[in-house]
Amino acid sequence: MLRLSLPLLATLLAVGTSSVPFVSSQAEELPATAWHDGALRTDPAGLVSRSDLxxxxxxxxxxxxMPLGNGVLGAAVWAEKGYTAQLNRVDTFPELKSAGRLVVPGLxxxxxxxxxxxRLAMYDGQVVQHGGGMSARSYVRADADQFVLEVTGADPGTTQTADLKLWEGxxxxxxxxxAVAALAETFRDAASGSLTGAVAAMTARARDVSASVIDPLTVRITFRPNADGSFRLVVGVPSYQGGDVAKAARRAVAESRSEHLDWWHAFWAKAAPLRITSADGTGEYVETLRTLQLYTMAASMRSPVPSTHGGVVRMFSSAKDQADWAQDSYWHFNLRMLISSNLGAGIGEFNAPYFRFYLDRAELMKxxxxDHWIGAQGTCLPEFLRYDGTGDGCDNMSEPGWVKRILSSGPELVNNIWWQYRYTGDRALLDRAYPLIRDIAEFHLTALTPGEDGYLHLEHVNALEVQWDTDDPAPDLAAMRVIFPIVADLAAARGDSELAARLRTAVGKLPPFRTVQRGGEEVIAWSGTDEEAHNTQNPEMEVLWPWGLFDESSELMQATYRQRVYPQDKDWGMxxxxxxxxxxxxxxxxxxxxxxEDFQIFPNGFTVHRTGREPVRQQSFYNEWGGVLTTGLQEALVQSYDDVVDVAPAWPREWDVAGSVEIEGGxxxxxxxxxxxxxxxxIEAGSRESLQVRNPWAxxxxxxxxxxxxxxxxPSTDEVITVPVLANHSYVVERVAVPLSSFExxxxxxxxxxxxxxxGSRMLGVPASEPPVLSDLVTVRTPDKLSNLVKAQPGAEIYVDRSYTITDLPASLTGEAMVPGSNDDSKRTGPADYITLDLTAPATVYVAFDPRGENDWWPTWLNDYTxxxxxxxxxxxxxxxxxxDVPAGQLALGANSAVEGKGNSSYITFITPR
Incomplete structure (x- = not known):
C-alpha cells in the first residue's frame, strides 16, 4: 500500500481573535477566509512577527x-559585559569547539x-535592540559565514573596543x-586523522580602527564610531585547516553585497503558514514554538552534515565548549522528527544535510x-554513526548494548528518502540513494532466519534502546512490512527482478505482531520476547508512527497507546x-x-532532554522537541498516511487555526x-493525482x-470523495450550504x-530583570564565570548554576555588590586564589558560609575572617x-572546602565600602 504519511497544517484565516460564525445571513457578518484566487493569501512579515521573541x-x-545562523555558522547573542555573541561552526569536528566569543562593552x-x-525578529533573521538613543542589529549573513553587528547612536567621540576571546584549554x-584581528585553531581527530578548524577574524567599519593581541586567548579591535554615531563589526568565521592566518583573516572579513534579507524573506514566503488563536493564549504559544522550529531549521540545516547531535543543536551554544553527548556523532533516533516536520511545513530542502550525511558514507557503512556483522550482505545503517563513517551499532560479534544491533534505523532512512521523493519529486535523490536503499534491504533479507513455524524471524537484535538481544522487535517487523514493497517496486523498475521477488516473498513470511496483556488490555508487545527495559522508549508505538500500519479504528492500537509504559518520558517522544x-x-x-512544562525551560524556545531541569544548570540547547511538536500539530490538522486526506481529525477544539501544510505528492x-x-x-496541487478526501462535514x-x-x-454526501487534481492547479472542497462565495x-x-x-511556569522571550552591578569599588578578575556582580537583595540569585535566591539579609548588605557562588564548585579544594578581586578603595569583604561545614570541611583561609x-x-x-576589612588592591579568596570530596553549599561574597 502506498501511504501518504502526511504532516499538514491549516490554512484559511479570519484575522483577529474573535469567533466568527460560518453560516452567514444578511443580518450577520460574513465569515472570513484567506483563500482567494486559488491560493492562501498571506502576509508573511506580519504573520511571522506574531512569533517574535x-x-x-x-x-x-x-x-x-537568542539564536542566529545560516546553516553553517551559528551565534548565540546575549547582554553579558555589555554585549556578547558566541560563534560556533557546525563542522569543527570532533568536538565542535566554538570559534570564540565577541564582547563589546560599549553597548x-x-x-x-x-x-x-x-526582539528576535525571525522574518529578518536578526536580533534587534534599542535603548538610550542607541540601536543594535545582529545577524549571521544568510549568504556568507559572517556575523555582523550594526550599531547606531553611539557617542562619536568615545573610543570603543571589541574583543574576540577563547578560554582555558x-x-x-x-x-x-x-584593522583585522583573528583567532585561528585547527583540530586533528586521532581516530580518523581528519583536520578541521575555524578562523574567527574581526574588523570594524568605523574610524581609527586598529587591531591588537591582548593575550594568547584574546584579540581586540579598537575604534571610534563614525561621525554619525554608527559602526559595524564584521566577524568572519570560515573553515580553516591551517596556513597564513593573516591572509585567511583578511579574506574572512571581506564583504560583498548582502542578500541576507532577501534570503530570509524568500524562505518565509515558501514555508507553510500557520496561525493559532485561543482564549487562554496557549494556542499562540504553540504557534510560536512551531515558527521557532521552522526558523531553527533554516538557521541550522544548510551544511553537508546535520546540526543536531543527540538532540543538541551545538551551533547555537552559549556555553563555551560544553555540550551533552558525543558531538562527533549522530543518533538517527534524534533526527527523524526533524525530517517529518520539515516535510509538512513545506521546507523539505532542509532535510538535505541528513540525506547527504548518510549517502556520503554509504561505502564506509557497507x-x-x-567487517562486523557475521553473515551479512548489503549494508546495516547504524543507529549511532560518527562523522567519519564509523558506527557503534551494526555489530553481532560483540555483546549487545545501547545502540548495538538496532536495525530499524536503516529502514527509516529508506522510508524518509521515499517520503522526500513523494513530497518534493526529487528524482535525483531517489536515483542517487537507490544503491544504498538496495543494500539496506539486502541486509535485512540476509538477517532473517527461517523458523519452524514457517515465518522469517529477526533474532538477537535490539528493540530500539529498550530491549537488548531480543527477537522480532515491533519496529523492525513494521519497517520491513513497509519498505520491502517500496524497494521491490524500485528494484523491478531498474530491472532487478530477482531482488524484487525475494522482497515480496519475504513480506508474506514475516510473523504477526505479538500481543500481551498490559493494564487489563490486550496490546502490541515490544518484541517477541520479554527482556527487561534499558531505556524509556515505546517500541510498540512505532507501528503507528513512523510506519502507519494502524489507524484510529484499531481498538488494539488504541489500547496499546493507553497502556504504553513510558508516556512522553523524554523530549524525543512522539x-x-x-x-x-x-x-x-x-x-x-x-x-x-x-x-x-516538562522540557521547554529556555526562554529562546529550546528544550532539555528530560524533566526536572533548571535553565541555570543546563548548558545544552536541545531542538528535537520542536520537531516533535511541529509533527504532532501537522498530523492533528491534516493526515493522509492511510491514503485518505483527513482535515482536522484531532485538532483541539479550543484552538482556532488557519494555515497550510504540504502532503505527499507536493x-x-x-x-x-x-x-x-x-x-x-x-488544495494547491503539486502533481497529477486522484486525492481521496474525507468529508470534513459528515x-x-x-x-x-x-x-x-x-x-x-x-454535490455529494459520501464519506470520502475522489478529487482528480492537476499539477499547479487549485481546488476548493466546500459545503454546498456555505460556499466560498459567501466568505469575505x-x-x-x-x-x-x-x-x-x-x-504556566514557562516563557518565550526575556522579561525585564535586575542587571549585573557596575561597581566603582570592585571587579572580579577570576574566575570569569563569577565576574557578573549581583545586587544583594531578597530575590537575587546566589549562584550562577542554581536557582536559589536570597530570602533575607542584614540591612547593611542590602543593595551592595555580591559575587555569586558556583555550587558546582562546592567540593572544590586547592588554590588559594579561587576568586581574585580588584578593589579600588578600602572595603569590607563578607563571605557567607554553609554552617554544615564547621569543624568538618571549612577551609583554613576562613580563619582570616571574623x-x-x-x-x-x-x-x-x-x-x-x-x-x-581589607585595603585597596588585589584580594584572593580560596576554594569552598578544605577536605577532598566534602562540601555542601558554596559560599557567596559581599563587598561594601569602608
Whole structure:
C-alpha cells in the first residue's frame, strides 16, 4: 500500500481573535477566509512577527541567548559585559569547539537604558535592540559565514573596543594586522586523522580602527564610531585547516553585497503558514514554538552534515565548549522528527544535510557491516554513526548494548528518502540513494532466519534502546512490512527482478505482531520476547508512527497507546503524533502543554532532554522537541498516511487555526478551523493525482470547485470523495450550504508580538530583570564565570548554576555588590586564589558560609575572617556571615572546602565600602 504519511497544517484565516460564525445571513457578518484566487493569501512579515521573541529586558544570562545562523555558522547573542555573541561552526569536528566569543562593552548604555526593547525578529533573521538613543542589529549573513553587528547612536567621540576571546584549554593562533584581528585553531581527530578548524577574524567599519593581541586567548579591535554615531563589526568565521592566518583573516572579513534579507524573506514566503488563536493564549504559544522550529531549521540545516547531535543543536551554544553527548556523532533516533516536520511545513530542502550525511558514507557503512556483522550482505545503517563513517551499532560479534544491533534505523532512512521523493519529486535523490536503499534491504533479507513455524524471524537484535538481544522487535517487523514493497517496486523498475521477488516473498513470511496483556488490555508487545527495559522508549508505538500500519479504528492500537509504559518520558517522544493518528484531540493538546512544562525551560524556545531541569544548570540547547511538536500539530490538522486526506481529525477544539501544510505528492492543503468546525479545504496541487478526501462535514453535501468556479465533483454526501487534481492547479472542497462565495476575503496576517509569552511556569522571550552591578569599588578578575556582580537583595540569585535566591539579609548588605557562588564548585579544594578581586578603595569583604561545614570541611583561609553573628537566608540554606576589612588592591579568596570530596553549599561574597 502506498501511504501518504502526511504532516499538514491549516490554512484559511479570519484575522483577529474573535469567533466568527460560518453560516452567514444578511443580518450577520460574513465569515472570513484567506483563500482567494486559488491560493492562501498571506502576509508573511506580519504573520511571522506574531512569533517574535520579545525582550522586555536584556538577556543578561547565557541561557537566555537568542539564536542566529545560516546553516553553517551559528551565534548565540546575549547582554553579558555589555554585549556578547558566541560563534560556533557546525563542522569543527570532533568536538565542535566554538570559534570564540565577541564582547563589546560599549553597548552597556543601550542594554541598561530604561527604555530598552529587543526582539528576535525571525522574518529578518536578526536580533534587534534599542535603548538610550542607541540601536543594535545582529545577524549571521544568510549568504556568507559572517556575523555582523550594526550599531547606531553611539557617542562619536568615545573610543570603543571589541574583543574576540577563547578560554582555558584552547590553543589558538592569535594575530593582529592593521584593522583585522583573528583567532585561528585547527583540530586533528586521532581516530580518523581528519583536520578541521575555524578562523574567527574581526574588523570594524568605523574610524581609527586598529587591531591588537591582548593575550594568547584574546584579540581586540579598537575604534571610534563614525561621525554619525554608527559602526559595524564584521566577524568572519570560515573553515580553516591551517596556513597564513593573516591572509585567511583578511579574506574572512571581506564583504560583498548582502542578500541576507532577501534570503530570509524568500524562505518565509515558501514555508507553510500557520496561525493559532485561543482564549487562554496557549494556542499562540504553540504557534510560536512551531515558527521557532521552522526558523531553527533554516538557521541550522544548510551544511553537508546535520546540526543536531543527540538532540543538541551545538551551533547555537552559549556555553563555551560544553555540550551533552558525543558531538562527533549522530543518533538517527534524534533526527527523524526533524525530517517529518520539515516535510509538512513545506521546507523539505532542509532535510538535505541528513540525506547527504548518510549517502556520503554509504561505502564506509557497507564495509563496516561486512567487517562486523557475521553473515551479512548489503549494508546495516547504524543507529549511532560518527562523522567519519564509523558506527557503534551494526555489530553481532560483540555483546549487545545501547545502540548495538538496532536495525530499524536503516529502514527509516529508506522510508524518509521515499517520503522526500513523494513530497518534493526529487528524482535525483531517489536515483542517487537507490544503491544504498538496495543494500539496506539486502541486509535485512540476509538477517532473517527461517523458523519452524514457517515465518522469517529477526533474532538477537535490539528493540530500539529498550530491549537488548531480543527477537522480532515491533519496529523492525513494521519497517520491513513497509519498505520491502517500496524497494521491490524500485528494484523491478531498474530491472532487478530477482531482488524484487525475494522482497515480496519475504513480506508474506514475516510473523504477526505479538500481543500481551498490559493494564487489563490486550496490546502490541515490544518484541517477541520479554527482556527487561534499558531505556524509556515505546517500541510498540512505532507501528503507528513512523510506519502507519494502524489507524484510529484499531481498538488494539488504541489500547496499546493507553497502556504504553513510558508516556512522553523524554523530549524525543512522539506521543502527540500517536495521539493525533488515533483521533485524540484532547490528548494532543494535553501532551503539547505538558511537553512545554516538562522540557521547554529556555526562554529562546529550546528544550532539555528530560524533566526536572533548571535553565541555570543546563548548558545544552536541545531542538528535537520542536520537531516533535511541529509533527504532532501537522498530523492533528491534516493526515493522509492511510491514503485518505483527513482535515482536522484531532485538532483541539479550543484552538482556532488557519494555515497550510504540504502532503505527499507536493500538494499544499489549506484550511481554517474555528470552534472545532472546518470552514473549507483549499488544495494547491503539486502533481497529477486522484486525492481521496474525507468529508470534513459528515453527512453534509459538499462539492469540489476549481479556481474558475467550475464544479468538478458533487454535490455529494459520501464519506470520502475522489478529487482528480492537476499539477499547479487549485481546488476548493466546500459545503454546498456555505460556499466560498459567501466568505469575505481577509489575508492571513498578524501584528508583531509586544509581550513575553507565558504558559504556566514557562516563557518565550526575556522579561525585564535586575542587571549585573557596575561597581566603582570592585571587579572580579577570576574566575570569569563569577565576574557578573549581583545586587544583594531578597530575590537575587546566589549562584550562577542554581536557582536559589536570597530570602533575607542584614540591612547593611542590602543593595551592595555580591559575587555569586558556583555550587558546582562546592567540593572544590586547592588554590588559594579561587576568586581574585580588584578593589579600588578600602572595603569590607563578607563571605557567607554553609554552617554544615564547621569543624568538618571549612577551609583554613576562613580563619582570616571574623564571624559577625549575622546570617543570610536563602531558599537553599541559611548561611553564616563572616567579615574582613581589607585595603585597596588585589584580594584572593580560596576554594569552598578544605577536605577532598566534602562540601555542601558554596559560599557567596559581599563587598561594601569602608
Amino acid at each position: 520579545v525582550q522586555k529586558g536584556p538577556a543578561w544570562r547565557a541561557y537566555q541567548a 552597556q548604555p543601550l542594554m541598561r537604558a530604561a527604555d530598552y526593547t529587543g 584552547r590553543t589558538p593562533t592569535a594575530a593582529a594586522t592593521g 564495509k563496516w557491516t561486512h 506521543d502527540t503524533t500517536w495521539a493525533a493518528r488515533l483521533g485524540l484531540a484532547d490528548e494532543v493538546k494535553r501532551l503539547l502543554l505538558k511537553g512545554i 500538494h499544499r492543503i489549506s484550511t481554517e478551523v474555528r470552534d472545532g468546525v472546518v470552514s473549507l479545504v483549499g 453527512g453534509q453535501e459538499v462539492r469540489v470547485v476549481d479556481s474558475r468556479g467550475r464544479t468538478l465533483v458533487g 476575503h481577509v489575508p492571513l496576517t498578524g501584528q508583531a508580538a509586544t509581550e513575553v509569552k507565558t504558559v 564571624r559577625t553573628g549575622e546570617t543570610v537566608g536563602t531558599t537553599d540554606q541559611r548561611l553564616l556571615l563572616f567579615a574582613r
